Amino acid sequence: MRAPIAGLRRYGEVFGRYSLDYLLPSHCLLCHAASKNNIVCPACAAELPVLAPAHCPHCLETTSYGERCGRCLAQPPFFDGVFAAYAYAFPLDKLVQAYKYQQQLALAGWFAAQLADLLAPQQAEHDWTTLIPLPLHRRRLAERGFNQALEIARPLSKRLGIPCAASGLARIRAGAPQASLPLKERLHHLRGAFTCPRDYRQQRVLLLDDVLTSGSTANECARVLKQRGAASVHVAVIARALRD
Ligand SMILES: [Zn+2]
Ligand SMILES: [Zn+2]
Numbered sequence: 363m364r365a366p367i368a369g370l371r372r373y374g375e376v377f378g379r380y381s382l383d384y385l386l387p388s389h390c391l392l393c394h395a396a397s398k399n400n401i402v403c404p405a406c407a408a409e410l411p412v413l414a415p416a417h418c419p420h421c422l423e424t425t426s427y428g429e430r431c432g433r434c435l436a437q438p439p440f441f442d443g444v445f446a447a448y449a450y451a452f453p454l455d456k457l458v459q460a461y462k463y464q465q466q467l468a469l470a471g472w473f474a475a476q477l478a479d480l481l482a483p484q485q486a487e488h489d490w491t492t493l494i495p496l497p498l499h500r501r502r503l504a505e506r507g508f509n510q511a512l513e514i515a516r517p518l519s520k521r522l523g524i525p526c527a528a529s530g531l532a533r534i535r536a537g538a539p540q541a542s543l544p545l546k547e548r549l550h551h552l553r554g555a556f557t558c559p560r561d562y563r564q565q566r567v568l569l570l571d572d573v574l575t576s577g578s579t580a581n582e583c584a585r586v587l588k589q590r591g592a593a594s595v596h597v598a599v600i601a602r603a604l605r606d
Contacts, residue, residue: 390402390403390406391456391457391460391466391469392406392453392456392457393405393406401466401468401469401472402457402472406453410448410453410454411448411449411450411451411452411454412448412449413446413448413449413602413604414449414604415428416428418430418431418434419443420434420438420439420443420444421433421434421439421444421574421577422444422446422574422602422604423602423604423605424604424605439577439580439581439584440581440582440584440585440588440595441569441577441580441581441584441595441596441597442584442594442595442596443596443597444574444577444580444596444597444598444599444602445477445480445481445484445596445597445598445599446574446598446599446600446601446602447473447476447477447479447480447599447600447601448476448600448601448602449601449602449603449604450573450575450601450602450603450604451604454600454601455601457469458572458573458600458601461473461510461572462506462510462572465507465508467508467513470510470513470514470516470517471517473514473572473600474514474515474516474517474518474521475517475521476600477514477518477570477598477600478518478521478522480598481518481522481568481598482521482522485522485524488566488568488594488596489566490522490524490566490567490568490596491524491525491564491565491566491567492524492525492526492527492530492562492565492566492567492568493515493518493519493522493524493525493526493527493567493568493570494515494526494527494530494531494567494568494569494570494583494587495509495511495512495514495515495526495528495530495570495571496511496531496569496570496571496579496580496583497509497511497529497531497532497533497556498511498533499533499534499535499536500533501536502533502536510572511570511571511572512528514570514572514600515528515570516528518570524568527560529559530558530559530560530562530567531556531557531558531583531586531587532556532557532558532559533555533556534554534555534556534557535554535555552578552579552582553582555582556582556583556586557586558586558587558589558590560590561590561591562587562590562591562592563590563591563592563593564591564593565591565592565593566592566593566594566596567587567592567594567595567596568596568597568598569583569584569587569595569596569597569598570597570598570599571597571598571599572599572600572601573599573600573601573602573603574597574599574601574602574603575603577597580597583595584597
C-alpha cells in the first residue's frame with residue numbers, strides 16, 4: 363500500500379500529509395485491551411523498560427556508578443549527549459519492530475509524545491534550533507516505504523516548536539555497518555556515508571533516530587554536522603539498546 367508513495371521524489375512532504383490520515387487503533391498493541399485513541403494503554407506504558415539509574419552521562423551505556431563508559435573515555439563521541447525515552451528491551455522492542463516492519467504508523471505520534479515529555483524540560487538548557495531526522499539511503503527508503511525517524515520528527519517538531527530539517531542530512535552510501543564488526547571497522551564503513559547540504563553555523567542540533575545501539579551512526583552524523591559548523595549536536599532516540 364505504501365509502494366507508490368515510496369517512489370515519489372518528494373516523498374517526505376507527500377507522505378507526511380498522508381500519515382496523519384491513519385486511524386488510531388481502538389486496542390492497545392501490547393495487551394489488546396480496549397484503549398480508545400491510545401495505541402499503548404496507560405497501564406502498559408507505565409511498565410515499559412527504562413534505563414538503569416547508573417549510566418554513562420555521555421552515551422547512556424550502563425556503568426557501575428554512573429561514571430563515563432570506557433568507550434566515551436577512550437574516544438569521546440562527536441555528539442554532546444543522548445536522550446532516550448526507554449531502554450530497548452521487551453516489550454518496547456516489539457513496539458519499535460511493529461512500527462518499522464509492520465507499518466504501525468500510528469506509533470510515530472505516540473513515540474513523538476513520549477519524546478516530547480522527555481525533551482521539553484531540556485529545551486530551556488539546550489535551546490535546540492534544528493531537529494534533524496537521521497536519513498535513510500534511498501534504497502532502504504524504497505524498501506521500507508518510509509523513514510521511521512522522519513515520521514517521528516514531524517509531530518515532535520510541532521510539539522517542541524523546533525523546526526524540522528527533513529533533509530538536513532543525506533545518506534549517500536548504503537550498507538548498514540555490521541554490528542558485529544569491531545568499532546574501528548564500523549567507523550571506517552561509515553566514513554563518507556552521510557553528507558550535509560547546509561551550513562549549520564550557530565545551530566544547536568537535535569538529531570533524531572529510533573534506536574541507538576553502538577552510537578557509531580549517530581556519531582558519524584554528529585561529526586559531519588560539526589564539520590558544517592554545528593555548535594552542538596544532541597541525539598534523541600526512542601530507545602537505547604544496551605550491551606547487556
Ligand atoms: Zn496495554
Ligand atoms: Zn559512554
